[in-house]
Every structure is written in C-alpha cells, then in structure tokens.
Amino acid sequence: MKIAFFDTKSYDKASFEELGLRNGIDFKFYETKLNEDTVRLANGFDGVCIFVNDTANKAVVDALYEYGVKIIILRCAGFNNVDLKATEGKIMVVRVPAYSPYAVAEHTMALILTSVRRIHKAFVRTKSFNFSLNDLTGFDLYEKTVGVIGTGKIGKIFINICKGFGMKVLAYDKYPDKNADIEYVELDELFKKSDIISLHCPLTDETYHIIDKGSIEKMKRGVLIVNTSRGALIDADALLDGIKARKVGGACLDVYEEESDFFFEDYSSHIVEDDVLARLISMPNVLVTSHQAFLTEEALANIAQTSIENTLEFFKTGKCKNEVASHE
Numbered sequence: 001m002k003i004a005f006f007d008t009k010s011y012d013k014a015s016f017e018e019l020g021l022r023n024g025i026d027f028k029f030y031e032t033k034l035n036e037d038t039v040r041l042a043n044g045f046d047g048v049c050i051f052v053n054d055t056a057n058k059a060v061v062d063a064l065y066e067y068g069v070k071i072i073i074l075r076c077a078g079f080n081n082v083d084l085k086a087t088e089g090k091i092m093v094v095r096v097p098a099y100s101p102y103a104v105a106e107h108t109m110a111l112i113l114t115s116v117r118r119i120h121k122a123f124v125r126t127k128s129f130n131f132s133l134n135d136l137t138g139f140d141l142y143e144k145t146v147g148v149i150g151t152g153k154i155g156k157i158f159i160n161i162c163k164g165f166g167m168k169v170l171a172y173d174k175y176p177d178k179n180a181d182i183e184y185v186e187l188d189e190l191f192k193k194s195d196i197i198s199l200h201c202p203l204t205d206e207t208y209h210i211i212d213k214g215s216i217e218k219m220k221r222g223v224l225i226v227n228t229s230r231g232a233l234i235d236a237d238a239l240l241d242g243i244k245a246r247k248v249g250g251a252c253l254d255v256y257e258e259e260s261d262f263f264f265e266d267y268s269s270h271i272v273e274d275d276v277l278a279r280l281i282s283m284p285n286v287l288v289t290s291h292q293a294f295l296t297e298e299a300l301a302n303i304a305q306t307s308i309e310n311t312l313e314f315f316k317t318g319k320c321k322n323e324v325a326s327h328e
C-alpha cells in the first residue's frame with residue numbers, strides 16, 4: 001500500500017515511517033499541505049494521510065478520486081476539513097477518535113502552574129543570572145475553585161488532577177454524567193464562583209464564543225481563563241478587552257480562533273498581521289502554546305498505531321470501525 005502523507009513534521013515521520021514499513025505500508029512524506037495546488041502529488045497512491053490544516057474540499061476529493069485514491073486517513077479526531085458529501089460513495093474517510101486525553105489534561109495543568117507560579121518568567125530571568133523575585137508572587141491552587149466546562153474524557157481527567165491539588169471543582173456540561181462524582185452547576189454560577197475557568201467542550205454552534213463580553217462580565221475579578229479545547233470557544237477580542245480592563249487576571253491558550261493562519265509554523269522572521277494575537281502574546285499574563293496539548297510520545301504513538309490499523313482494516317475488509325460517516 002502506498003500512502004501520500006501531507007503536512008509532515010519530523011515527529012510524524014518518526015512515529016509513522018517504521019511502523020508503516022513493518023505493516024506493509026509505504027508512506028511518501030510531503031512537507032506541503034494537501035490542497036488544490038498540491039493534490040497532484042497524490043497521483044498513483046492508494047491513500048492520503050492528512051492532518052487538521054490540510055484541505056479535502058470537493059475539488060481536492062474529485063481529483064483524488066480521479067487519481068484512484070481510495071482512502072483519506074485523518075491522523076486526528078476532527079474532520080471539519082473534509083467535504084464528506086463529496087467523498088460519499090467514492091472515498092473512505094477514517095480518523096483517530098481519541099489518542100491521549102491525559103496529554104491534553106496534563107498540558108492544561110502545566111499551563112495553569114506555569115502561569116500561576118510565573119515559571120515562564122523565572123526561566124527567562126535565571127538564564128541571564130537575574131535571581132530577583134520581584135513580580136513573581138503567585139497563589140496557592142489549594143482550596144481555589146476551578147470551573148470546568150465539558151466533562152468528557154479530557155475534562156474528567158483534568159478534574160481528578162485538580163482534586164489532587166485540593167481544589168474545589170464546579171462543572172458545567174450540557175449532558176452531565178450523573179454517575180460521576182462531580183458537582184454540576186449552571187454556567188452563570190460557574191462563571192461567578194470560579195477562580196480558574198478551563199474549557200473542555202467541543203466547538204459547536206452552541207459553544208461558539210461561550211466566553212464572550214457577557215460571560216466575562218459575570219466572572220470574578222482576576223479570573224484565569226484556560227483554553228486547551230478549540231480557539232473559537234473564546235471571543236478573542238472580548239478576552240483582550242477583559243485583560244486590558246484588569247477584569248481577567250490571566251489567560252492560558254493552547255488554541256486560538258485564527259490559529260490555522262499561524263500555528264505549527266515558524267513566523268519568527270515575519271511581521272504578524274493579526275493584531276489581536278500579537279497584543280495577547282505581548283501581555284505579561286497571557287501564555288500561548290501552539291496547539292501543543294496533544295503532543296506527547298504516547299499520543300503520537302497512538303495516532304500512528306490507530307491510523308495504520310484503520311488503513312489495514314480498510315484494505316482487508318473494505319470497512320473501518322473508525323469511518324467518518326457523512327451524517328457525523
């Protein structure tokens with residue numbers, strides 16, 4: 001089986017190449033993303049393996065079909081970048097539904113600890129032998145209230161981590177888990193009482209901008225807002241205003257509304273055009289990581305393993321348990 005692998009990073013190659021060869025799959029690694037200009041690179045391949053910022057719109061899917069490509073292997077959970085109407089009856093689409101909820105939950109706590117204890121500042125200071133403690137005062141997490149929005153796989157693990165720190169946990173979920181030992185409250189109460197608010201729900205029409213001007217107004221002064229879920233859960237302009245007004249005490253962002261223009265690439269020699277992102281990054285109380293929460297050895301190994309199992313299952317049986325159906 002020959003698979004064209006798009007948007008390759010060094011860590012992808014490390015996790016996929018050898019495992020693929022051991023299973024009879026020959027990956028051709030392209031650094032470029034899949035789109036209308038690059039789709040011809042898939043000519044002669046049995047499948048394509050793509051990630052969150054590749055494009056499989058109708059034009060791309062039609063070209064893939066014409067080239068004889070039989071499967072689109074998404075090495076991620078999301079599939080909003082694939083036109084499922086166009087693939088229907090023509091090309092199988094498979095994904096990795098879960099790879100490591102621990103990776104994301106642990107990264108969330110890493111961001112909180114870094115922000116609250118000013119580790120990012122201390123790291124930079126001590127590198128230049130500045131051992132001053134001025135402005136590094138943090139606060140104890142013990143007995144603080146964390147509000148968790150979304151109590152699925154990641155949210156639940158994060159809650160357990162918080163309980164380990166002796167924090168009080170309040171949660172909101174549209175579909176609360178009645179069997180879990182979690183104190184559910186209405187969203188307004190969560191906004192009002194939380195010292196830290198962490199987002200772990202999916203991005204849907206309902207959750208779009210769940211953090212906006214109105215919800216920020218309801219929050220405690222000095223609240224720390226943490227987003228390791230999806231960028232558009234937060235209205236970035238409203239967050240910036242909240243920070244400027246000193247209402248929001250800090251933000252930890254692993255995702256950003258307009259991240260697809262920047263994240264995963266090196267823009268250190270460019271003039272960044274996004275003024276909101278630039279201003280947020282310039283704030284001393286904002287920490288940004290570039291959609292890195294999933295990036296652990298374990299998660300990468302699970303992504304590669306599941307993607308290869310998906311491919312083998314499809315070529316053996318014509319089906320796949322991780323197929324993305326057009327109605328999803």
Ligand code: NAD
Binds near residue numbers: 101151175
């Ligand atoms: P999950 O499906 O297990 O849990 C999502 C939870 O959100 C569920 O309990 C669901 O009931 C709840 N929910 C749905 N609609 C809601 C609403 N309107 N309001 C409140 N809660 C609602 O998903 P998960 O595996 O825990 O992942 C959570 C999110 O984390 C994903 O949607 C994804 O956006 C994000 N994620 C980020 C990274 C990263 O690298 N930063 C990696 C993986 C996943």
